[in-house]
Amino acid sequence: MHGKRLIIHHWDTDGICSAAMLYDSNTENMTPTIGNYFLEGHEIEKIERGGFEEIYVVDMALNGESMRALADVAPVKVFDHHITKKVEGIDYTNPVIEGESEEDFPSASWVVGSSVGMENSILSFLGAVGDWEERLKKIRFYKKLQDFMEKNSITFEEMHLMVKLIDSNYKIGDKEEVERAVASLSEADDVGKYILNNEKWRNNNDTIEREIKNALSAEEKKVDGITIKEIKSRYNIISAVARKVWDKKSYVIVSNCEYFPEDCQVYVRGENCLDLIEMAVGKGYVAGGKKNVMGAIVPKSEKDEFMNEIMDILRRR
Ligand SMILES: [Mn+2]
Structure with missing residues (x-):
């Protein structure tokens, strides 16, 4: 068993699913204040008191200052697909900054899934559907998703609905529920069913759809x-x-x-x-x-x- 670990992750589907694949009983997870791509002073202080032996930053290009503050607390590992500047002393698993195509690594979930051997998990694919939506159909990664959906009798529309349900938590501003979702998805026997049947997420999603409609008008x-x-x-x-x-x-x-x-x-x-x-x-x-x-x-x-x-x-x- 590894030492006590903290995962800091993006609040969207990709961040949550990526974190869920890395989560276990000796792990805590958190997302920054929703909308912030940095850590606030009180968040850093809390992390310092947490006694973590390692910190993972997942699907999130935090600013350099936050990354250096984390590196002062414990060894930091990044799993990502965003284009970022590397911070010295931090370990990056990010094929895109090593020159691989985003068409092969369309999401952090796929980066994590392929490094932990979970390429067959729906969690690996949901992040890609979340980050690309319909555009995913136009890149060569889509072939992999099609094979997965066929094998598991899932449609793209169902995957897309799952993304909207997971994303409803950050859109409504419920940071605690975003954080709880990581453990829930990591522990669910049937991830797809768990998401589609989640009453709270469904209600959130209805509220958000109404709000987006208003904004679009x-x-x-x-x-x-x-x-x-x-x-x-x-x-x-x-x-x-x-x-x-x-x-x-x-x-x-x-x-x-x-x-x-x-x-x-x-x-x-x-x-x-x-x-x-x-x-x-x-x-x-x-x-x-x-x-x-x-x-x-x-x-x-x-x-x-x-x-x-x-x-x-x-x-x-
Ligand atoms: Mn992402």
């Missing part, structure tokens, strides 16, 4: 082919809204200034967001993402200027 602007949508929601639905608004050709920028008390969330979806992430990080914002996605947290008073800078970069394409 809010006014949207089109400037030089770029869609701009400014929503007002106390739920963390910005990425779901951006996905729905995106036409898969141009760019969409979504903002929500009602989720955090002091800051706005700004979210971009489009062909290539890497230079936008670089720009946001360069300005000192907490920001991150992947090739098609940028998420940033900016003070309310700087939101308009930040959105203008994004527009300037996109217009130069």
Whole structure:
């Protein structure tokens, strides 16, 4: 048996499923404050007092400062598929930063599943369905998923519904339930059934669907082919809204200034967001993402200027 272990994971389906495959009775797990891609001072202090002998960071590109603070507490291992800068002294299992294609490693769940020999578990696949949704059908990984679904008599629609049910917990802002989900999924005899029959998650999901519908009906602007949508929601639905608004050709920028008390969330979806992430990080914002996605947290008073800078970069394409 290993020493006492902490898993810090993303709050979405990919993060939860990845963590569930690494979870056991000598493990604790936590997600940061939902919406934060860093650890707050009180979270670090709690971790310091936890007596952990190892720390795993899963499906989460935490900022350098948080990673160094963790490395001061115990040896840190990262399982991820996001493009991040390595922090010295930390052990990375991330095929994508080693040059492998995201088409072969579409999710952290697949990275974890293949390193622990759980490629046949639904947990390995759910993260990929969560992170890619319909777009997964267009990459070569989909063949693997098809084989899995056929063998287990599951449809893509059912997998997609499972993702929505798991994600309903973070979207509704229930951090404790996000954290409990890791143990629940790790211990469930039939993971698929457990998810689909979860009454609480179903109710959450209904609430969220209504809220997303409201947000989508809010006014949207089109400037030089770029869609701009400014929503007002106390739920963390910005990425779901951006996905729905995106036409898969141009760019969409979504903002929500009602989720955090002091800051706005700004979210971009489009062909290539890497230079936008670089720009946001360069300005000192907490920001991150992947090739098609940028998420940033900016003070309310700087939101308009930040959105203008994004527009300037996109217009130069
Ligand atoms: Mn992921």
